Amino acid sequence: MSVLGLLGDPMITDLSRRLARPGEAGFLLGSDQLGRDTLARVLAGLRWSLAVAAGATIIAAVVGVTLGLLAADRPGWIRLSINQLVDMVLSFPGLVIAIVVVAAIGHGFWALVLTLGLLSWPVFARVVYAEARSLLTRDYMLAARLAGSSRFRILAGHLLPGLAPSLSVMVAFHFADMMIAESALSFLGVGAPLGTPSLGNMLAESRQFLFIAPELMLVPATAIVLAVIAANLVGDGLASQESRLEEEK
């Protein structure tokens, strides 16, 4: 990040150079109400968004894949309770509960990562469960079981690789969703701590300068849209690659 550091410090305030237009007073993308460099803040904000989204996606994927595989492998009360939990979480507006949870356990990086990850794993669990059920009926699964492979070996060694293509697509789209969720929470004031350079915080602060400095909104808005679109493009690319491979089979 030292290269980005050369562009300026996102926290340095300079009231003599406040609300500079892009290109003025030595700021490539202007400065905010405290004279802080917008470009530096957007880059720091992107780093924050990417880190929160990555952490939340990893947690959601690990928990969701584990519970999805467990539900597929163990019929009976384990499957029933996991599926009931998945339905329950998915039927409830995630943002509402995330707002309440983050407000209660406090703002900050880990609070956001844990809340977003632990509220969004059912998305993975549902798909993994459905695909694992159909994969488990394949002949090579039966062969593995007859060869005496342990349950864990079957799930981790034979089933998981079969799920990899659709998992990679889901990870990309989930990453985009997590970035949107993080910025929405920060925008509503229940995400990144106040003053942290995050895209959501910057957009919330920009609303006071709606009339005099629209670029304070346009710059972070462009950054978040580009980041989300980039993640969606990766997901789309992976999905079309997967369907091409399916057709070739």
Place this chain on the structure above:
Amino acid sequence: MSTPEHARHPLMRSVLLGVLQRVFSLLLLLFVLTTLLFFLLRMTGDQALALAGPDATTEQITAIRAQFGLDRPLGVQYLSYIGELLRLDFGTSIISGQGAMREATSRLWATVALAITAMAVTVALAIPLGAWMGAMPNTGARRSLAGCIFLLQGMPGFVVALLLVQLFAVQLKWLPFMGYGSFSTWILPTLTLASFLLPKLTRVVASNVDAALREDYIRTARANGASFTELYWRHALPNALLGATALLGTQFAFLLSGSVITETIFGWPGIGSLLIRSIQSADFAVVQAVTLLIAIMVFLINTTTDASFQLLDPRLRRGAG
């Protein structure tokens, strides 16, 4: 006494069974949610300190603890809290002094009205767009429309709102940038909320129409000389729309997340902006009332959609075939 007529009818029975199962999951959800809220909201800090104010003496704080029962063990507090909820006592707002649930329900209409308007706009735009896109050959026009949809999908709802405000309220000065009342105040919030579902619904309609037109029976019919227009309007489109309507029901919960954002930005007096305001002012009784109200609303919508789909689509009926 013989079984009532409706219970013997297999279709009604399957619908009733589905509703019963959903009522069970609602009760489970409400139980989990209230328990979660109880422990979460007690993690946010000492309520007695908040109620007493910064200048209170130790004796005053102790008195307040005793008055509100905060000195009892946590388990006892939890049981009495559940007891209050069962008697439909949701506590009072520390801001307005009104009953928390009454405060929440008084704002319900603004939220529901905006959600319905946005849903109507979404459907009115997404179905023609998707139906047109799905039937079109892969030309420049289709690809550029798909590109616009993709761009919109990459925009968080609050970014859409901020851009709309900047363009129509600040630059062009055509519409108010916030408020609730006359027709013009409805336009930007409706468009914002509609943008949450529009890209998804358009894509689903388009891909459903596209898939329906590739079905073997359509190809056979076309080879036999049936006209494309007839096949499109009478077979491909209705099939595609049934799938798309199912999406709308399941996305209602997502739309409510959008309401929180939209209402906060436009100062809309609904339950979404109430939730944010209550969290900022630590008005826990209202936070809880709003959350429970949302859970019940989502339940009602999901149950109605499920039941009506079982009635509409014979393939979904329990025990059919």
